[in-house]
Amino acid sequence: MATERRATDSHAAASVLESADFVRIVTRADGDGLAAAGLLARELSRRETPFQVTVGTTVADRTARVQGGTATDDQSVTVAIGALESTGDAGSGPASDARAGARTISLERTDRPATLETAELLGDLGSEPDLQLTLAGTTAAGIEPGAGGTEWLLERALEEDVLERRPGVAVPTTDPIDGLAHSTACLAPWSGDLDATEAALESVPTALEHPAELSVDDHRAIGSLVALDAVGHDGAVDAAGTAIGRFLRPYALPDGPFATLGGFAEVLEATAQVEPGTGIALAMGHTTREPALETWRACGQQVHDAIDSATTSRYGGLFALDCADHASTERGLPLRSIARVVAAYRSPEQAVLAVGPDSAALAVRESQPLEGRIDAIATHLGAGAQYDLGRQWCSLRFDAQTDTERVIDTVRDQL
Structure with missing residues (x-):
């Protein structure tokens, strides 16, 4: 299941949004995605354009939601924040979908956070993004304030005394x-x-x-x-x-x-x-x-309790934590946060894998392309395995009967 992360022409996207009767925002479930969705939702509210925001926790889930939106027979627009399954038209940008005049905009890029892409889109719409939310979103994506294209945001926030x-x-x-x-x-x-x-x-x-x-x-x-x-x-x-x-x-x-x-x-x-x-x-x-x-x-x-009780193992290039026994029936185990903080402070290897009873998260200390690797991992784990990915992380869902050692071995083989 190949993914696509398409760069969007923000001028064309702004034109599409300005003529929309209804906007569906489908975002990935991370801090950057939520901030980007929030920025766009605030602008749509200001314009009194009806909208809906949903969260897709895997590439397949998000793709299905986007395709469901583009099948409607109206002047609606669907905005995707996060990687989607490849449709073979990665070069088409935010052009109109051929079906019933519905249109899709992708705000996902590999080279910068979705929050920053959305802030640029708001500029093309003649609006100023909320500086605190924009910088919080880029910070959640791993970009230090003032770095990675956020210089103008930080400068403006300091000038306006919001930071x-x-x-x-x-x-x-x-x-x-x-x-x-x-x-x-x-x-x-x-x-x-x-x-x-x-x-x-x-x-x-x-x-x-x-x-x-x-x-x-x-x-x-x-x-x-x-x-x-x-x-x-x-x-x-x-x-x-x-x-x-x-x-x-x-x-x-x-x-x-x-x-x-x-x-x-x-x-x-x-x-x-x-x-x-x-x-x-x-x-x-x-x-x-x-x-x-x-x-x-x-x-x-949950994160700190799981880290304290996890069984750990080390391989060449990978540090793994088996957190399956710490899963809660009330809340999903925040495996991504577990993997990220261990990678930042305790891992002797560049990559950290945190594994739960039916899901896992991989975090890396330095940005690297993960699309092909996570796709291969999901394929090797068998039917029903799904994944998602962002900057410096990816996550997996798999059958609860899948053995933890199998997950670890599969990830290790693909790194």
């Missing part, structure tokens, strides 16, 4: 104990344990007594403590230094839904995996801060 750089850590809450204990962007000895996190911050009294009143010196002290604990852990690898560097000196959001830009990105990513409906509502600007934070906390707790 401000400060010492400390990139968590979504003003309470650093809550933020650090549940963060999936940091991995330290106290991660996942509120009491242990509180004990680690005992040298910063304000953090314990008045967490919303931290001074610049308090933030700096917390950042130093976190850095030492994260890179000083016995299991930390050299890459942990780079990862913790991205976690420190965050961009604070004076009037944002969360305390920092990195925290906003983390909440988007958590909700995308566990409760995408909440994440979409958040990205659209609805009042869902508290439900989103609760989802983020639950996600973080």
Whole structure:
């Protein structure tokens, strides 16, 4: 099942959207995809254009939703955010579908986040994207603010005072104990344990007594403590230094839904995996801060509990975690976050595979083309196996009877 990730001519796409009677947005389930969908949904609301947003958790699911939208007999437009199954017309761009005048726009590119592509599209529509949401989406995609084509966004956000750089850590809450204990962007000895996190911050009294009143010196002290604990852990690898560097000196959001830009990105990513409906509502600007934070906390707790209890194995180029025994019946296991934080802080190999009872996620430290590899992996796992992919990650779904060792061996053989 080959995939296509087509570059879209934003001028042509803008023209198509301006004449739409109804817009269907079908997005992949990650922080970048949710932010991109939210940006477009906000613009459509402003224009009073009716729309619908749905999340497709695999390439096949998303493709089916897109094809269902293009089969309608009206002037609707379907916007796809995420890779689709190849139809053999990858060079056609956002041109009209031949069936019944329906049209499809792809906002997926291999060289930059969908959020950034959507921001450019909004510019062609004569609108300004929400700077905090746009930068949160690109941050969720692994792009540092000010890098990878986001320079103009960061410059404008700083000029308009919607961001401000400060010492400390990139968590979504003003309470650093809550933020650090549940963060999936940091991995330290106290991660996942509120009491242990509180004990680690005992040298910063304000953090314990008045967490919303931290001074610049308090933030700096917390950042130093976190850095030492994260890179000083016995299991930390050299890459942990780079990862913790991205976690420190965050961009604070004076009037944002969360305390920092990195925290906003983390909440988007958590909700995308566990409760995408909440994440979409958040990205659209609805009042869902508290439900989103609760989802983020639950996600973080699952991530750290799973890491602590997983059985690990190491191969040439791959570090694997068997998390099948930690699966919850209430929430899906956030395997992507597990794989990503282990790759960032603890993995001696470039690629990390986290395996659950009927799904798995692969994360890599450096961007590399994964389409062909994940396609081959799904094929080798047999009928019914499906996948999705984004920047530096891919995910798999397979039959619950599939043996974990078989999944690991199949992935290892294709890397």
